[in-house]
Amino acid sequence: MPNWVWLGMKAGRAATDWPHHGPDGQEGNLGMPAFDSGHCPPGCAACVASCPTGAITADGSITIDYGRCIVCQRCLETCPEGALTPSDHWAFAVRERQDLVLAQSAAADEERALSSRIASSLKGSLHIRHVDAGSCNGCESELQALSNPFYNLHRLGIFFTPSPRFADLLLVTGPVTPAMRAPLIRTWEAMPEPRMVMAAGTCAVSGAPMDQGYAAGHGLEGILPVDVWLPGCPPNPAAFIHALLLLLERVPQKVHGGRYEP
């Protein structure tokens, strides 16, 4: 019979030290399309028509709501001038929903001073209650990956907990289907204060592309007060780590006014 303890020790350390140093594990993984308005020919709206979720709108100039982007890459295949290009911009977590909207006309917002909204009691470690409010299981697959030896979420002092009574953060995936709405709200009500909420995955941010039809959901807006918005379809495990550390004010936000600054 194999000696599993010995095998585990022999295999050595598999965990990365990211984001401090070491690999993020996302080589080749595509993020949100990058947009350069300088290449955008006037009157062209090819990307608008190609977007299946209505994330891109044209009203004189192009506006992109990354909170509706499912990273399908169709717009950049359609763009005739290369204004939209593939990118590795997946660390897209923000504190204000508005920061996911890139308007060509508006200047990028100045970096907001980080408000100290995190109670000092949470600085040490974070306990998460995850709720699947109707996701496709893509987000769950990546959340489960956070516990694999490579990402090893525990190294950052972050843990999943079964009981909302012990949770600091409610991490919600899925568009909030009609049947999951009441159980979701009951979970939030069962949490002690201070309690925080993360909308994880494009469905939870805006509902897209599950925001139409008789069983549509529109994400967390208007249902729960959201502290961090993380679009992505699904967000990769490193993007989840970035979002969690952003919540704890341990890393800076990379996206302001829809613009990504590495």
Added chain:
Amino acid sequence: MNECESRILTAAELRPVAQDLVRQGNRFQMAYAVWEGHTVEARYLVALGSRRPFLLLKVRGEGVLPSLAREVPLLGWYEREMMDLAGLHFEEHPEPWPLIVHEGMSVRPPPLGPEGEGKGQLAGESGPPTLPEVRADQVQDLIWGPIRGDVLESGEHHYSYIGEGILHYQMRLFYKHRGLERRFQGLLPTQGVHLAERISGVGSVCHALAYCQAVEAALGLEVPPRAAMLRVILAELERLYNHFHYFGHLCKTTTLKVGEAFGTLLEERVKEVNARLTGSRFLRNCLTVGGLRRDLAGEDIGDIIRTIADEGIAYLERLNRTASHQDRLIGTGILPRQTAFDQGATGPVARASGLDRDMRRDHPYAAYELLHFTVPLYEQGDAQARTQVRMQSLRAALDLIAQAAASLKSGSICADIPARVDRGEGLGWTEGPRGSLYYAVHIRDGRLVRVKIKSPSFSNWRVFPFTVHGSNMMDFAINEASFGLTVAGCDR
């Protein structure tokens, strides 16, 4: 419909024909309804055996039909789904309570019914489900869910138990119902791929592939050989990461912690390969109607996957030599062959109970016809047999990826798409990591008017409780893990 012999029946003929078909060992695959005006056509898809066309039974009428759920139990859920969503009525149904639209919720008019364009919304709050009364001394009832511990999909489980012994178990799913079949309506046939990729995230390829194949059949498209072979590579990479996940999760339930770590790490390595090959850890954004959206460097994938293959096979052999792990699987959650057949088991669950079915071999698609693989078959029907089927299927996936990579030839990757097809219908299928998957698409005036999705977990969730009744609480998590179910694909 492609690959189907159609037979039009009256409602009165349906029951005797179904009884005959089942007596001869044929198996119903799915059932759904298509409305046109105020007439509905109920359709039953029957598999007549390997490499034979399917039989498609059609019954036209105004929506009142005899229930076949007593003779063909696996149809029970399909009939309840049609009652909930399509406005049909099945007379003398043995389980005439709601399935998808929970007690306490409603949607009017029925969204897949004659006035399906209606703006009715699914509304209300889930009330207590319909449960049998379990009466005995010291019985306890446990309701667990829809939000469970850990990072899990939502679904509710009901147990009536005495001590450790479970007298009755049933689950209530469809908390995650997103109305996705209806979402395809009105789209151009080429526009539905991104939705199909999001029916079940860990089945992005098998869903999108079945959808593409259904549309290609309706449009009469021939996929170029290179695209067909690359589709095999994508489908088998998906099987690979799903199966490694399965073993990691299974080890978690048997508390083999290091085994869990190895399994989930192997899953992670495959997802990293997926991202480097396609830009997506879930292999999304590659498939399109007619072939692929862009060419992929599939030639190198055989070499890239080799280290993972060596480690993976050593890992599986170690699991098989670990008595404490095997002890928890042997004799756990036994699914007899007849129950598997009657209740509709599919994929590794069916093959562990002696039902020899695999869509890749029995109804070849993509480029599977050109590749060699064996389909494992076990008779015991317990958790161990289910894991053995998955193990061999994982080895076959590694081998198929190598074969497919070696046989790739350069060439075009997408067929020309006709400008418009006014009317058509098509059936597409795949063998996903969890079993057989069907898409039926109906096109009128150039647009999709009905898309039916049959996911493997819809079949296997129905089967699962039959292995739980009379078992014990300690085995439940292991048994559930051995089934390897997802909720999203079932709920849609």
